[in-house]
Amino acid sequence: MDTELARTFLAAHGSGSFVAAAERLHVTQSTVSARIQLLEAELGCVLFTRNRAGARLTDAGRRFHKHALLLVRTVETARHDVGLPEGIRASVSVGARIGLWEGLMLGWLGEVRRALPDISMRTEIGLEADLMQGLIDGRLDIGVMYTPQRRPRLEIEMLLEERLVLVASPGPEAGARYVHVDWGPEFDAQFSASFPDAGGPMLSANIGWLGLRYLLENGGSGYFPLRLVGDLLARGTLVRIASAPDFVLPAWVVYASDRDRSVIDAMIGLLRRRVREGNAAA
Structure with a gap:
């Protein structure tokens, strides 16, 4: 399969329309349409539902999405590995x-x-x-x-142990606006054991950077590695909630x-x- 077809598919899905995909890829809309039609012919299925609102994936399109990602990534990796410049x-x-x-x-x-x-x-x-x-x-x-x-x-080797501490923006009510970061199942198990009566958070994030940026801009509290928030604590931008337990998370x-x-x-x-x-x- 031509990887340009897979790239066009991903661009159309990511932008939500063939017009936007054409602008992103610097080709005409007719070229995008032709590539998608060729891809659909190769796969024997319809990948997009087209309407005035744009282009949405069909069930077949959603199933193909992960394969398109893998195909493009594999080709990029191959180019990186094989096309080594002189001296590398x-x-x-x-x-x-x-x-x-x-x-x-x-x-x-x-x-x-x-x-x-x-x-x-x-x-x-x-x-x-x-x-x-x-x-x-x-x-x-x-x-x-x-x-x-x-x-x-x-092979798996332990690199370090992160100490996750509960920090909050300064203020009497900041600790109530808890932001739950998904640090993985090991952290979740420790958190649930320490806070068995905790309800679902009003806001959760799967990436620590996102949770921390939200906390800094909007206030609240959350668990973060001491390694990442040490400077913020030293400057007083955040405060550590000493009464809360720390959690150890191996990396x-x-x-x-x-x-x-x-x-x-x-x-x-x-x-x-x-x-x-x-x-x-x-």
Whole structure:
């Protein structure tokens, strides 16, 4: 299948109309329509319902969506791996939760670039399910996450233990406007055990960055890694609710058993060192 067809499909779905997809792809609307018709002919089904409001996925379109994503990602990864420029000996793809990139792995990227200048890197943000699937498919070489799953041919190593603390914006009523961040099933189990009578939150977020930005702009409270909110607490932007329990959440690094050890092990060694230095500084 031509990957341009899959890209056009994703653009039409993401923008909600063939007109907007054409603008995004810098082609004509008739080209988008022709590509979608060709794709539908290849698959033998109708992918979109077209009307004046735009284009919406059919049931078949929704089922094809995940395959289109995988197809495009696989081709992008292949181009990254195969099309290495002169002087680059290997390429590595790394994925992690956004909260682990922030304050930890972004700095690590700089260290890798300085220590291993002949390595090409591709990075992405994801939740555990996407990261694990990327590792299983071979799209990712290294994944850093909170709740990995054991799979054949993958090795799991604990990287650090996050301490999640309940923080709030200053004010007498801020603690009542609780924002629940989905830090994964392990956190949920600890939270439920400590707050068995807690009702459903008025607001929840699956990404810590989103929950924290909302809290800072609108007030409220929520559980966040001390590593991420330490500076905000020191400046008084947030306050720590000392009466609430802390939770410990391990973060893990996952990689393939048959990895290129000369490259991957060196990169993970730099990540371990960064964690040790961060712990020493704390």
